Amino acid sequence: MITSIEPKVGSWLLLVGPRSINTTMLTAIARLGEHGALRVLDGGNRFNAYTVARAARGRPEVLNRITVSRAFTCYQVLSLLESTPAIQVPFVVLDMLSTFYDEAVQLGERKRILRACIEHLRRLERLAGGAVSIHPPAVPSPAAQELWELLRASAADTYFVESIAPAPEPLRLF
Numbered sequence: 001m002i003t004s005i006e007p008k009v010g011s012w013l014l015l016v017g018p019r020s021i022n023t024t025m026l027t028a029i030a031r032l033g034e035h036g037a038l039r040v041l042d043g044g045n046r047f048n049a050y051t052v053a054r055a056a057r058g059r060p061e062v063l064n065r066i067t068v069s070r071a072f073t074c075y076q077v078l079s080l081l082e083s084t085p086a087i088q089v090p091f092v093v094l095d096m097l098s099t100f101y102d103e104a105v106q107l108g109e110r111k112r113i114l115r116a117c118i119e120h121l122r123r124l125e126r127l128a129g130g131a132v133s134i135h136p137p138a139v140p141s142p143a144a145q146e147l148w149e150l151l152r153a154s155a156a157d158t159y160f161v162e163s164i165a166p167a168p169e170p171l172r173l174f
């Protein structure tokens with residue numbers, strides 16, 4: 001099981017798994033924040049600041065290094081990536097394909113937008129590596145498979161993460 005992400009300059013990796021990998025992703029985000037600045041682009045409304053704060057053990061210096069931007073449509077994902085400057089700060093894109101599963105947008109348009117997003121991921125990876133997480137759609141479809149394959153073909157590495165039931169956490173009183 002992947003417990004940490006180590007972005008490498010010049011590439012980005014793809015993490016594929018069920019929605020339950022989000023907790024692992026948030027913990028990895030906290031770990032990356034311990035080492036320096038980090039940009040998080042949330043494509044599926046999956047960022048939970050409380051989980052990240054707990055993983056960072058409440059240290060404000062870690063939390064202050066993490067910037068978060070959210071997108072609620074595939075058009076906004078593209079806009080976020082377009083407006084993200086290429087600097088030496090690693091990036092994590094949470095649940096990137098979530099908004100691309102919206103069938104209200106024609107498949108050809110979604111593929112065009114995804115290709116443009118991939119070009120921006122390539123632009124961002126040049127100075128700082130990154131990671132992108134995705135999960136399968138609730139209802140599998142050939143269109144979703146096409147989008148997934150397009151993204152996977154562009155990633156330097158792809159990791160398939162299986163969900164493991166988390167150990168129960170003790171009740172915190174203070």
